[in-house]
Amino acid sequence: MVDTHVHLTMEDFPDREEIVKNFEIDGIEFVIEVGFDPVSSQKGADFSSKHSRVFSSVGIHPHDVKNKDGLEAIEKLLDSKKVVAIGEIGLDYYRDLSPRDLQKKYFEIQLEIAKNKKMPVILHVRDAYNDAYEIVKRFDVKGVLHSFNGQIEDLKNFLDLGFHIGVGGMATYKKNEELRKILSFAPLDRILTETDCPYLSPQPVRGKRNEPKYVRFAIETLCTVFKVSFEEIERITSQNAKNLFNITL
Numbered sequence: 538m539v540d541t542h543v544h545l546t547m548e549d550f551p552d553r554e555e556i557v558k559n560f561e562i563d564g565i566e567f568v569i570e571v572g573f574d575p576v577s578s579q580k581g582a583d584f585s586s587k588h589s590r591v592f593s594s595v596g597i598h599p600h601d602v603k604n605k606d607g608l609e610a611i612e613k614l615l616d617s618k619k620v621v622a623i624g625e626i627g628l629d630y631y632r633d634l635s636p637r638d639l640q641k642k643y644f645e646i647q648l649e650i651a652k653n654k655k656m657p658v659i660l661h662v663r664d665a666y667n668d669a670y671e672i673v674k675r676f677d678v679k680g681v682l683h684s685f686n687g688q689i690e691d692l693k694n695f696l697d698l699g700f701h702i703g704v705g706g707m708a709t710y711k712k713n714e715e716l717r718k719i720l721s722f723a724p725l726d727r728i729l730t731e732t733d734c735p736y737l738s739p740q741p742v743r744g745k746r747n748e749p750k751y752v753r754f755a756i757e758t759l760c761t762v763f764k765v766s767f768e769e770i771e772r773i774t775s776q777n778a779k780n781l782f783n784i785t786l
C-alpha cells in the first residue's frame with residue numbers, strides 16, 4: 538500500500554519513528570510527507586532523507602500564504618534528493634484563512650516553479666475547483682488533486698489536464714455515496730491512495746488519530762467502487778504513484 542499524503546512530522550506523531558519502523562509489517566511500501574509552509578517543508582525533507590520509505594513534498598498551503606514569505610526556502614528544498622513534488626498548494630475558499638487574491642498569487646508562483654523544475658504538484662482545493670482549474674490549465678504541469686471532493690465536471694476537467702485523483706477518508710464516509718459514484722468515472726490508472734493523516738480518519742476508525750496504515754480503508758472503498766480485488770487496486774495505485782512522482786525504491 539502507498540500513502541501519498543501524510544503529515545507525520547506534525548506534533549500529533551511523537552511516535553513517528555515507531556510508525557515508520559512498522560511500515561514493513563503494516564504493508565506500507567512508501568509514503569509522501571507533505572509540507573504546507575517553509576518550516577513543515579524543511580522538517581519533511583529532513584525526515585525523508587532519513588527513511589528509505591519516506592519521500593517528501595514541499596510547498597506553501599493556501600492557508601499559510603498570508604505570511605507572505607518562504608518561497609526561496611521552498612525553492613532551495615527542491616534540490617534535496619528525496620523531495621519529489623511541490624505541495625500542498627492550491628486554493629481554499631471554504632475556510633478562507635488567507636485573502637483569495639494572495640492565494641491565487643502564491644498558487645501561480647508555485648505552479649510556475651513546478652513547471653520550470655518539471656516536478657509534479659500536490660493540490661489542495663476546497664470550494665474552489667473552478668478557479669483552480671482555470672489557473673492550472675495555463676501551466677504545463679501534472680500532479681494530483683488531493684482528497685478530491687468535487688463534482689463530476691471538476692473530475693473531468695482535471696482528468697483532461699492529465700491529473701491524478703487522490704482518494705482517502707472522504708470517499709469512505711457513509712454519507713458520501715455521491716462522491717463514490719463520481720469517482721467511478723475516473724480511470725483506475727489515475728487514482729492515488731492517501732490518508733492525509735492525522736486528519737480525515739476513514740469511516741471504520743473515525744474519531745481516532747489517522748495513520749498511514751489506515752490507507753487500507755481507502756483501498757477497500759476503491760474495491761467496491763471499481764469492483765476489483767484489493768491486490769489489484771494496491772498494485773495499480775502503487776504503480777500510479779511511482780510513475781507520477783518518479784519514484785524507484
Ligand SMILES: [Zn+2]
Nearest residue numbers: 542571625733
Ligand atoms: Zn494535507
